[in-house]
Structures are given as structure tokens and as C-alpha cells.
Amino acid sequence: MSSGTLDDDERDATASTRRTGRALIVAIHATTRAIKLYPPEHQAVQKSLAELGAAAADSRDVDGGLDLRVHREFIFVNGTRLRLDLSNYASFGRVMDLFRGAGVGALTVLREAAPREWFALLTLIATVGGAGGDADELGRRLQAAGVDAFEITADADADEDVDVREAAKAAARRTYAQSVALSKDVINSVRMGRVPSARKIKRAVQAIVDEVLTEEASLIGLTTLREYDEYTYTHSVNVCIFAVALGKRIGMTKLQLYELGVAALMHDIGKSRVPTDLIQKTTPLEEDDWRRIAAHPWLGLLTLFQLRGQQELPYRAMVAAHEHHMRRDFSGYPRVIRPRTLAMTSKIVSVADSYDAATSRRSYQTRPFPPSAVLQEMRDNPRRGLDPVVVKAFITLLGIYPAGTLVVLDTFELGVVLAANPNPEMLSRPRVVIVSDGRGNLLQPPIETDLAATRADGQFARTIIKTADPDRYGIRVSDYIV
Numbered sequence: 001m002s003s004g005t006l007d008d009d010e011r012d013a014t015a016s017t018r019r020t021g022r023a024l025i026v027a028i029h030a031t032t033r034a035i036k037l038y039p040p041e042h043q044a045v046q047k048s049l050a051e052l053g054a055a056a057a058d059s060r061d062v063d064g065g066l067d068l069r070v071h072r073e074f075i076f077v078n079g080t081r082l083r084l085d086l087s088n089y090a091s092f093g094r095v096m097d098l099f100r101g102a103g104v105g106a107l108t109v110l111r112e113a114a115p116r117e118w119f120a121l122l123t124l125i126a127t128v129g130g131a132g133g134d135a136d137e138l139g140r141r142l143q144a145a146g147v148d149a150f151e152i153t154a155d156a157d158a159d160e161d162v163d164v165r166e167a168a169k170a171a172a173r174r175t176y177a178q179s180v181a182l183s184k185d186v187i188n189s190v191r192m193g194r195v196p197s198a199r200k201i202k203r204a205v206q207a208i209v210d211e212v213l214t215e216e217a218s219l220i221g222l223t224t225l226r227e228y229d230e231y232t233y234t235h236s237v238n239v240c241i242f243a244v245a246l247g248k249r250i251g252m253t254k255l256q257l258y259e260l261g262v263a264a265l266m267h268d269i270g271k272s273r274v275p276t277d278l279i280q281k282t283t284p285l286e287e288d289d290w291r292r293i294a295a296h297p298w299l300g301l302l303t304l305f306q307l308r309g310q311q312e313l314p315y316r317a318m319v320a321a322h323e324h325h326m327r328r329d330f331s332g333y334p335r336v337i338r339p340r341t342l343a344m345t346s347k348i349v350s351v352a353d354s355y356d357a358a359t360s361r362r363s364y365q366t367r368p369f370p371p372s373a374v375l376q377e378m379r380d381n382p383r384r385g386l387d388p389v390v391v392k393a394f395i396t397l398l399g400i401y402p403a404g405t406l407v408v409l410d411t412f413e414l415g416v417v418l419a420a421n422p423n424p425e426m427l428s429r430p431r432v433v434i435v436s437d438g439r440g441n442l443l444q445p446p447i448e449t450d451l452a453a454t455r456a457d458g459q460f461a462r463t464i465i466k467t468a469d470p471d472r473y474g475i476r477v478s479d480y481i482v
Ligand SMILES: [Fe+2]
Pocket: 267, 268, 296, 324, 325
């Protein structure tokens, strides 16, 4: 395991490759779409071809050449794996499908390609893809068209360099990004007075449930990606992931998990019927503003009542939308007139909701609370009105130091928590990735370790002494998580 300070130039170089690489993928996607929609001489096609040429030139400038590879769930540009995020996942997915469909594993751009050549390449990739996909055939057709700026090879070394774990993580990332896009879609359509499609919602929830059942740790890790300015959309998805993972702990069946997932994903849908400027207000709320926001539980119930394409009404979701701010002692809202008992779904959604809201960066909360402090407060402050049994299960699920927490170890190393220890007796000993040594030098590569591991003398090798603020150390936690 090599260690030492990460060379700044090296880090900058990778970052530039990624940045130009991402722009290239987005440009390829945009051009393919334009070609599909318009005739070649159309301005939209010409413009996207020009932009694609510029993006390719940038990549060549940065790395001195251009080589694009599609492998499993990944795209590599000049040997660097690109990261999928919420803004580019659609382009990534399409380009991956396109290349795969045409049987293209690698594309090397040998020299600066003319717009005409890019046009021929992308048109052929799209056509050959439809016909079953054969990289050799594609190469021959390019040659016949007098295009020699590219070299194309099939995906030969299929199982070599990317391991299965990495591919599973990438798949989890894709599920997450797709769910966020769906939640954006649903929220915006309700804002515009339309009725969202129950079928689409169900499909997104099914993907989350399936992923929680197989890749729980990766998906929970993804909830800590707070770099996006998309709280409204990621919040529902995060609450859904936490709720489903909790339901699984409690022993719910798959069918129950689906229902719980829909309830969690839609718990705040009533907010889409409250003016956006009120929701995003950074100044203290006037009484009237507050009254309007506090209407979101029953507005949510009404919205769910109207779901399009629904054979049976989503009762649990309606109940949870209505009850998620009531609190155990009914001191919350809406006010309760007759005695009632909160549904289990509502109790679970409330816990997941409180946690995600308190740990997120939002307009009026520039510095979120550290996850471990939030968990403690949820457990110890009765005014939160959460169900103690559900909170306890939640702490067992996340560990005392949830994924994404930056921790200081007794060796003075810094670590980022990756996943909770599955043993409930060992909640303070999660799996971490050590990102810097005892003197503060960043480790390259970082070292993954289990804090439950002991030395030869039976003592624990490393123990957490406290949590730390990643901003203070200039550490981007999300770089290490997935
Ligand atoms: Fe709410």
C-alpha cells in the first residue's frame, strides 16, 4: 500500500481529465439527440457538432490524446473513470447504451476530427446499434465513408480491470440519480397543477427497494452526497431509502416495503402545492407563512387521493403524508381533535424525515449538524416526538457514526465512515476509509479498514475519539463514499 502526500499536480490533472471528459460525454449525447431530431444542415445539428468538436479538442489538450472506453457501468476518458452525478446521469446512460448497442468498447480519436466525421460516426453508431451491433462492421462502414479520424475496437477485455463491487456501487449510484430525477418530475408536475403518474412512482420505489435489499450500504452512503443544491428532490429520495432500510430491519415483507417506500417518497408532496418562495424562504417565517406551510400534510393527502393510474388508493401513503408531523404526543400539526394512534408507516417516515432534514444543507441551514449529534438529539429530546423504538432501530441501522461522518482516530488519522458495523454491540466501530495519516498527509490511495479489527495483543487497532467538520479539513466526503 503506497502512502504519502497526494501530488497536487496529479490531483489537478485527474480533475481536468474528468471535467473535460464529462463535457465530452454531454456533447456526444446532445449531438446524437440533435441528429435524431433534425436534418444534418439544421442549425441545432451544426451547433452541437461544433460544440462536440470543441469538447474533444479540450480533452486532447488536457491529456495529449483522446481515448474513450465504455466498460460495464463505467465510462473512461483517457484512462480516468468518470463520475456520474445528478446532472449528467442521463447523458452517461444514453452514451453507454449507444456504445454498447453498437458493440463499441473503445473509441480512439486519432487526430482532430472534422464535424462531418463526427456526424458520420454518431449516425453510424446509432444505426449499427439498432441492427445488433458489430464494431468491425462499423469500422468498415466508416472507412467506406472516407472517415479515418477514429479507431474503434470491441469490448474485448470484458472482465479484467473493473471489479464486481465497483460495478454494484455504480449501479446503486444510477438508481439514486434516477430516483432523484423522478422525484423532481413528480414535484414539478404537481407544482404545475398536474396529477403525477402512480406507475412511475411505483417503478422508482421498486428500484429503491430492490437496491436496499441487495446494496443497502451503498445506497445509504449515497444519501450523504450533500454537494447538490437539490434538497427538495434529494430529500424525498433519502427519506425513502432510510424508511425502506428501516422497514427491512423491522422485518417487513417486500410488498410492505413497496407501500412504505411510496409513503416515504411522497410524504412531502403537499409542499408542491405551497408557493416555492415560502418553502425556500431564508428569513424567519411570519405567522401566515407558517400556517400555509403547515397545510402541507393534508394537501399531500389530497394530492395522493388524485394519483393518476391508481387502481387502489395508496392508503398508507395518504396516512403518512397526513401524520408525519403530528408527533407522538400530538403536539405537532395538523392538530388532532379525536384520540388516535399513529400508523407504523408514519412513525418510520417521521424518523427518516427528521434525520435527513437536520443533516442536510438547506437555504436556511448553511451548516448542517453532524449526523452523530442529530441521532443523539433524536434519541434524547422528547420534544421531537419520535417513536423511541423506531429511533433505536434507526441508530442500529446507521451506527452511532453514520456513513459520511469524518472522524478523528486515536492514531490521529482522519477517517470517513463508509458503513455501520452490522453487529449492534459494535455501533461505535464502523467500517472507515482512512484518508490522512497521523501527521495530516493525505493517503493515496486511502486505506479501507474495519474499526472492529484487533491487533495481535487483542486490543483494537484504532478507535474513534471524535467527529470533525470536513470543511475545516478541506475534505470532500463524497469523494470517498461511492
Ligand atoms: Fe413534511
